[in-house]
Amino acid sequence: MKKINLCGLLPLVACMALSARAAAGPAPVSSVTVIEGKVPEKIQKVTLYTVIEGHKSEIATSVVDEHQTFAFAVPAPKEGFYYIGTGSRGGGDARIYLKAGERLQLQLDGREFKVEAGSAENKALQKWNDQVNIIAKPAFSIDSTTYMSYFPKLETFVAKVPGFKKEVNTSNKKFNERLKYTMDMDVERAALQFIFTPRTKHPDHSMYPAYYKQLMQPQKYCDAGLLQDGEGADLIRLYSTLNIVLNNDKGGKAPVAERLNTLASLFCNDSIKGLAVTDALSTYRTFEGLTEAMAPVKQYVITDVQKKRYLDYEKSVRKFAAGESGLNFSGEDITGKKIAFSELKGKVVVVDVWATWCGPCKAEMPHMEKLIEEMNGKNVVFVGCSVDEVKDKEKWSTFVKEKEMKGLQLFMSGWSDITKFYGITGIPRFMVFDQKGNIVSIDAPRPSTPELKAMIEKELARG
Structure with missing residues (x-):
């Protein structure tokens, strides 16, 4: 050396x-x-x-x-x-x-x-790292490993962990206790990472070994020592996902305003609740949506780090608050005519950002068509903004014609100003603007839910 x-x-x-x-x-x-x-x-x-x-x-x-x-x-x-x-x-x-x-x-x-x-501490860490890699390496690798080979390996390893803990006997008692706790967390993280990493074959959750169900607890992670581990936040995120899967997507389908509260309720320790909450802020793209969701959980955001993370995110979404002017974006309609957002003032504007290659976008289309029919004759215009690339313009045009898509369909020439301005990185995205061209919501509900229609009708009633 x-x-x-x-x-x-x-x-x-x-x-x-x-x-x-x-x-x-x-x-x-x-x-x-x-x-x-x-x-x-x-x-x-x-x-x-x-x-x-x-x-x-x-x-x-x-x-x-x-x-x-x-x-x-x-x-x-x-x-x-x-x-x-x-x-x-x-x-x-x-x-x-x-x-x-x-x-x-x-x-x-x-x-x-x-x-x-x-030190003896680092030698103990190396020994544990060599042991846990039996289940960790395949869990964190995107390869051909499937549950058929992994689950038996996991169950065998879990049975050996108590013996591994007995081997931890450095003179540093504080370290010994921390490593023993971390061993359990490492096994959980590897097991959870495995089922949420793309594989050639995935099991239905009914096929999970008993170990996964044993992880589920009414109040998880009471020891704030988890936050002393640099992979603690990953484990909290993975456990939250498991909870959604094993509870029939209860958390994932909860109303958006309640999701942070649902997330916080999974955990025992307030500091861990605060971490889970502040790590999930990106779900909310509007100031109103963020503050509504934070109301029941803001009490858990108690550390300086968490407070800063929240305030920084709050500042980032304030510029898109309801009542602020919408971006004057423009695109070409099916005839090649350039149409700008400003030309639509006087009507409530509902924007659907989509693409021909987007499966979730296509799934919303029948619901959008039905909504457009229900709003026929009312002072509202529906605008589809395709982010298909320029090379696929003909594909977009053919798609619009064959599907007989209603509303005003605009070609935006890829991920253009509208996506950059509103920070859109995933589609579909729905937005609603009032009759003055001001923001109502830049992250509106999907047409497959009744909330979008209710939002439009509320705006129409304001006149």
Whole structure:
């Protein structure tokens, strides 16, 4: 292993120092933790992450030299889990344990690592990592592994975990308890990741082993220590998805305004509730929808990190609040005539952003056709905005004619201004504007639900 000159690492120390430490001056050399190692060929940099409330947060990068070696010097790190990764696709990151003044030497390859010199804690982590990779590697890989081979392997491994825990016996009792807890979480995460990763064959949830049902609890994750793990947020998300699947999509089909409350109710610990809520904010694309959904759960957003995450997101959607002017977008109708949004003022405007290749868009079309018929003769115009690419314009034209699509159909020449302005990355998307051209909702309900018709009728009643 290549030796490191600590003096040569001082610029790195400085760049990694937290602001509070920087203000207090450099840390004593005796408290500096050094991490050095070697990586496979073609790896150009290595990244070190700390853990902030269940998420990994980058704190430094090290450029790999001509000998495929890297090095970090961390001034007086807070004791606990950190992650180190090479950015290799599908490789993941390796979990390590740092204390002030430690020197750690690694052979690193994705999420796999070998401790060549270092603490008993890191050797215990390596041992557990080697063990859990039996179920973790196939779970996190998109390959031909199917449930027929994975489920027996999972059940066998789960039975061995109590024995693995007995092998954790470092002199650091705090670490021992944390690792034993983390073992259970790692197994859960691997098992859940497997069923939610694309496979050549997927089981119906009725075919899941008993282990999956055992994971379901009325109040899950009471230990906020889960947030000390950089993969904690992933586990919370995966568990939420499992809950939806095993409860017949109860959470997924809940009214949008209630989904955050439904999500928070799954968990026992308030900090974990807050994490789950703030990680799910992207469901809401309007200020009104966000504030309505947040009302019953805002009490759980208690940490500074969670408060900042919420306020940043709230600011991002305020510009699309109801009553603000809509974008004056334009597109070509089926005859090639250019039509602008401003020309539609005086009517309630219902916009459907779609594409000929979009399956969910096509599923909404019969419902939209029915809604258009029901609104016939009323002061409302329905505008279909296709985001098909220019090369597919003829395909769009043929589709519109063959389907005899009603309403005003516009070709937008791909993901144009309307999608960029409103931050549309998934379709279909429905939007409603009032008779003055102002926003009613830029994330309106789908026509397959009664809420869209009710929204239109409410706007028409305002005159």
